[in-house]
Amino acid sequence: MRRSYTTSGELCRRCLNAAFWHHTLRNLTLGWWGTISFFVTWYYLLSNIVTYVQARIEIGKTRQRHAPRPVATGDDAFSILQPFEHNVRMQLRMGDAPEEIARHMVRLHGVEAAAALRFVERIRQAEEAAA
Template sequence: MELHHNVGLLLMRQEYSTEGQLCRSCLKRAFWHHTLRNVTLGWWGMISFFMTWYFLVSNLLTYLRAQSELGRARPREDSRATVATGDEAQKLLGPFEHNVRMLLRSGDAPETIAKDLARTHSVEPSAAQRFVEQIRSAE
């Protein structure tokens, strides 16, 4: 998943992006970050004017597709569902380290982050809590 914004500078332009696997709240935050910058800073310059429109449409489609994938990725509330523990849980959660760092920096409670990780990725709550605490202590 990749989102972009354009900053028009009359004679030149700059492009910024966010790329990665994002949780629902990080996806929403990144989408609005790029959308607001496109709308306010993207129009200044001939090429920038058109790139801004392209990025606005592209980001919207990316956002909707990612939201749909996140909706399908939710674990079933089935008591027979397997729950990862230990090293397996750490391996499953590893790709989301950046997301956890962003959530911690934005002030989200570590317990809330861990609970969401455990529910979303079918890992044991204590393993998710350890993962969040490892990241928190490394900061």
């Protein structure tokens, strides 16, 4: 039985790397088990590599275009960080410390450190409540 998995969203470089390796390793270990799957696996591997390289180039272009911006606080910071909620959930599930995730978001998104930490903690608490 063949299955396809995708990860989509606005991923930071770290989450892009994590998603790429997750899918690539799954493909390398589980993709070869059928006659048709043997050939399809090669297509998926090449497709994943091309998509990964294109995404890394896009991340590089985005960094070059953006000039330093003022630090966002409060509700402004939350609205900037909201599209990256999935990234935070992935990092928390991988065992990253909330403080490290918040520090990473401050550097990438230009938000106040306290607001980033509140954002991450809110997501962490929601994840714990759901478990």
